[in-house]
Amino acid sequence: MRTLNIVLISLFLSSCSVTSSSIAPTQTKGTTQVATRTVIPSLTSTPDLKGTQIAEFGATQTAQVAKAYATKKAQAGQATNLLGEIMRVSSEIEGLDLGTPKLVFGPESGSLTHVIDNKVTAANSNLSLKNFIVHITFINPYDASTTGTWDYGILFRDEYQNNQYRLTLLSNQSWTLVDARTWTDIFSKNDKYLTAMAGEENTVWLIVQDTKAYLFINGSYTQLLDVSAKVTSGDISAATGLYYGNETVKKTTKFHNFLVWSLP
Numbered sequence: 412m413r414t415l416n417i418v419l420i421s422l423f424l425s426s427c428s429v430t431s432s433s434i435a436p437t438q439t440k441g442t443t444q445v446a447t448r449t450v451i452p453s454l455t456s457t458p459d460l461k462g463t464q465i466a467e468f469g470a471t472q473t474a475q476v477a478k479a480y481a482t483k484k485a486q487a488g489q490a491t492n493l494l495g496e497i498m499r500v501s502s503e504i505e506g507l508d509l510g511t512p513k514l515v516f517g518p519e520s521g522s523l524t525h526v527i528d529n530k531v532t533a534a535n536s537n538l539s540l541k542n543f544i545v546h547i548t549f550i551n552p553y554d555a556s557t558t559g560t561w562d563y564g565i566l567f568r569d570e571y572q573n574n575q576y577r578l579t580l581l582s583n584q585s586w587t588l589v590d591a592r593t594w595t596d597i598f599s600k601n602d603k604y605l606t607a608m609a610g611e612e613n614t615v616w617l618i619v620q621d622t623k624a625y626l627f628i629n630g631s632y633t634q635l636l637d638v639s640a641k642v643t644s645g646d647i648s649a650a651t652g653l654y655y656g657n658e659t660v661k662k663t664t665k666f667h668n669f670l671v672w673s674l675p
Contacts, residue, residue, distance in 0.1 A: 490514050490670055493546055497616050504632060507625060510675050512544055517670035523651040525658035533566060533650040541644040542674035548614040550665045551606060555582035562657040563664050565617055568645035575645060576638060578617060579653045582607055588636050598636055604628045620674060647671055
């Protein structure tokens with residue numbers, strides 16, 4: 412009987428050992444699952460934002476450089492085309508030889524804010540030239556019939572204060588050239604080529620060589636002007652409010668394609 416009990420106990424223990432071994436793979440499987448769950452979060456964890464920002468900033472900078480280059484290239488092409496048109500039209504004027512103009516400013520765009528202070532509002536090119544070509548397009552700020560009169564134009568051989576020539580286009584479809592040092596009216600004219608409605612544009616080309624200035628309005632040669640009284644170098648500026656009463660509060664006069672080429 413004792414022997415039988417020993418045998419039965421041995422068989423029981425042997426059975427338990429097999430059952431325990433069968434559990435081990437389950438435990439191993441469970442461990443594998445836990446390890447897998449540890450790996451998955453690492454793949455979907457928060458990205459390195461600092462690195463991402465640096466990469467994006469670099470890409471943005473590269474795009475900006477490319478855009479700036481493309482813009483500069485387009486502007487250079489535009490300046491070349493505008494100069495070509497000016498030289499083509501001016502070639503018909505006897506005795507006018509432009510030589511090889513050199514671009515020294517622009518193209519620039521801007522806005523002149525109307526200020527009721529009895530002073531000229533100007534955007535300077537910060538140049539000092541005696542001989543030059545200037546191209547600029549102004550946009551009429553409003554209708555004179557409903558809002559008020561306006562003017563705009565070019566200051567040249569400008570030594571500031573009241574020491575310059577002032578070419579002025581007015582809302583009544585006229586233009587004037589004045590020597591501001593003495594308030595001498597050098598030339599005044601009504602001109603059918605000038606536009607006057609709000610939002611319309613007037614393009615001015617002015618070629619200045621020593622004692623002469625050649626004025627073109629909207630692509631047409633308009634007048635030969637005498638600028639022999641002041642042959643010193645000076646700045647060239649876009650301006651508004653050249654005559655009293657020609658500005659309106661909270662209004663602006665916009666311009667674009669402001670370019671200057673120097674001449675010998």
